[in-house]
Amino acid sequence: MQNTAPAPEATVVEARIQQHRRYLMCRPEHFTVSYTINPWMEPANPTDTALAVRQWQALYDTYLALGHEVQLIDPIEGLPDMVYTANGGFVIAGVAYGAKFRFQERVPEGPAFMEWFRDNGYEVVDPREVNEGEGDFLLVGDTILAGTGFRSTGDSHSELRDVFGKEVVSLTLVDPRFYHLDTAIAVLDPVQGPGGVESANIAYLEHAFDERSQAVLAERYPDAIRVSDADGAVFGLNSASDGLNVIISPRAKGFEAQLRERGYNPVLVDLSELLLGGGGIKCCTLELRR
Numbered sequence: 001m002q003n004t005a006p007a008p009e010a011t012v013v014e015a016r017i018q019q020h021r022r023y024l025m026c027r028p029e030h031f032t033v034s035y036t037i038n039p040w041m042e043p044a045n046p047t048d049t050a051l052a053v054r055q056w057q058a059l060y061d062t063y064l065a066l067g068h069e070v071q072l073i074d075p076i077e078g079l080p081d082m083v084y085t086a087n088g089g090f091v092i093a094g095v096a097y098g099a100k101f102r103f104q105e106r107v108p109e110g111p112a113f114m115e116w117f118r119d120n121g122y123e124v125v126d127p128r129e130v131n132e133g134e135g136d137f138l139l140v141g142d143t144i145l146a147g148t149g150f151r152s153t154g155d156s157h158s159e160l161r162d163v164f165g166k167e168v169v170s171l172t173l174v175d176p177r178f179y180h181l182d183t184a185i186a187v188l189d190p191v192q193g194p195g196g197v198e199s200a201n202i203a204y205l206e207h208a209f210d211e212r213s214q215a216v217l218a219e220r221y222p223d224a225i226r227v228s229d230a231d232g233a234v235f236g237l238n239s240a241s242d243g244l245n246v247i248i249s250p251r252a253k254g255f256e257a258q259l260r261e262r263g264y265n266p267v268l269v270d271l272s273e274l275l276l277g278g279g280g281i282k283c284c285t286l287e288l289r290r
């Protein structure tokens with residue numbers, strides 16, 4: 001008798017390609033939580049600066065072990081959030097669009113980062129509009145996804161478009177726990193081929209966005225990984241990917257499994273102490289694109 005049962009579907013796992021990265025980080029020597037500008041910060045809870053430094057060092061060592069390059073900006077006393085370098089600007093092709101922070105407590109960080117960029121050979125664009133750098137702007141392939149709702153303004157998205165001449169897609173965040181775009185979206189793999197960007201994918205937390213933005217993301221990224229609230233709430237998406245290795249929080253168990261299924265290599269680094277300031281792996285990592 002002829003067997004008419006359909007052949008079992010083969011699971012195709014794409015081969016992932018590691019890309020070299022250059023990052024800017026800041027040792028959290030002055031880390032503490034002395035004010036509240038996001039729902040995670042609770043000045044009454046004690047912080048352990050030595051532990052924050054050890055955890056940060058583990059992230060730094062991980063990047064080096066994976067073959068990436070890390071540059072450092074000196075921490076400044078009285079600016080405890082400077083460890084979250086992702087907020088210090090947005091850099092593409094040697095051009096650094098500076099940050100202009102929403103809250104007074106972080107305002108002095110803007111010029112400090114711009115000075116570092118200048119001293120290190122970047123062309124600096126002094127921003128007119130309030131924006132918190134790569135915390136709210138993510139390069140996915142050749143498109144910039146730009147967050148608003150809590151920190152960066154919609155006007156900064158227009159400024160960003162003028163500065164880089166790229167497509168900028170505005171997305172509105174609605175859940176105060178996910179106040180920067182990089183808490184709600186992880187960029188997984190902008191793969192550059194000889195003819196430009198060949199593929200780009202993301203992971204995201206759907207309900208961190210308003211309905212319009214959810215529709216935009218669903219249409220643009222049909223293959224995206226959608227993560228659970230539980231994984232989002234431990235800053236699972238606040239991760240750094242080199243196209244193959246994805247550095248994530250060890251608490252994001254579901255996301256870890258989803259990444260493995262897709263052929264990525266999750267690398268677990270615990271930044272629990274820095275979570276007290278409302279930041280995770282990606283927040284401590286600014287990509288320097290030459």
Ligand SMILES: CN(C)C(=N)NCCC[C@H](N)C(=O)O
Pocket residue numbers: 037038041081084086087106134135179180182183238277278279280282283
């Ligand atoms: C992903 N996130 C949140 C970041 N990119 N940055 C962390 C900033 C934390 C700082 N206390 C603040 O509230 O600004």
